[in-house]
Amino acid sequence: MEKKQLFGLCPYVTAQRILTGKWSMYILYLLTDGPIRFNELQRRMPEEMTHTTLSRQLKAMEKEGLIIRTEYQQIPPKVEYCLSDIGDKFKKVLAELEVWGNEYIEFLMNNEKTKTP
Template sequence: MPLDRTNKVSCNNYRCEIEVTLEVIGGKWKSLLIWNLGIHKVIRYNEFRNIIPDISQKMLTQQLRSLENNNLVKRKVYNQVPPMVEYSLTDLGIKLLPILEELDLWGKEFISKLDK
């Protein structure tokens, strides 16, 4: 069960596994973070701010922590001054990439049909 839910709802209250998946990757930013890590492989914290300029520092930190807590993203801290932090996908996070690719294709098709 995603750690986000541990204090909210029992695992027994999920109606199906799709609900779990959407909770783990849902929201405005998580899927974008995963998608960009799939493209770039490794991204430094400040690079995320350039790639996704509309995300606030607070929200970026919260979303990355959530993804890290759910074992989708790994965080590597280098002991230097100033500190450098890099993020990459775990094996579990990499398994989401085909799903996100299908969502991307579906979205493009949906938009193209709206334009007609």
């Protein structure tokens, strides 16, 4: 029996497939304030990230239509990334994830306190 392909049909499977990159949600968060240059994005990442890894993640997100890459013809070269229209709609999701994330952090802290002998 063939498994059902849910991408493009189920909103959860579709979102999960689009946001597969380890840092995709954090990159979207960083872009919520407006365009950012590549090196600035790399500096703002919470962990050391290689140029290649960030570049690969950005290319995947651009391919999926979440971000827009703008290359300016100047010397030295300048490239900026910003949210696309559909990427901008993700801001609401990020806001809710922030609320839930903070609640979960509080849960972890409270849980840690109850474990202390």
